[in-house]
Amino acid sequence: MAKYSSKINKIRTFALSLIFIGFIVMYLGLFFKTHPIVMTLFMGLGLLFIIASTGVYFWIGMLSTKSIQVVCPNCSKPTKILGRVDICMHCEEPLTLDKKLEGEEFNEKYNRKSLQD
Numbered sequence: 717m718a719k720y721s722s723k724i725n726k727i728r729t730f731a732l733s734l735i736f737i738g739f740i741v742m743y744l745g746l747f748f749k750t751h752p753i754v755m756t757l758f759m760g761l762g763l764l765f766i767i768a769s770t771g772v773y774f775w776i777g778m779l780s781t782k783s784i785q786v787v788c789p790n791c792s793k794p795t796k797i798l799g800r801v802d803i804c805m806h807c808e809e810p811l812t813l814d815k816k817l818e819g820e821e822f823n824e825k826y827n828r829k830s831l832q833d
């Protein structure tokens with residue numbers, strides 16, 4: 717679908733794939749029912765992946781509080797900017813908060829449209 721995605725979306729995809737890897741590893745462990753130690757190792761490893769993804773989700777939560785919510789000028793949907801430059805979550809419109817990167821008009825226009833939660 718989207719070739720580019722916003723930073724938060726990328727991290728979210730990463731966290732989701734960690735959960736899948738965790739479940740796959742745990743599932744593989746079921747093939748070693750006759751070897752309880754091997755099975756336990758697989759289960760432990762799978763659990764580690766799932767714990768890691770929980771950590772990543774927590775990190776997303778932290779990042780989300782730091783990100784700035786704006787209304788995308790292109791698709792008029794609310795999106796979040798992380799860092800100086802990011803891409804709209806909905807339409808891939810590049811967004812920036814840095815005056816040096818874009819004209820002042822650009823910067824003001826987007827900053828004034830900040831939403832209140």
Ligand SMILES: [Zn+2]
Nearest residue numbers: 788791804807
């Ligand atoms: Zn957009």
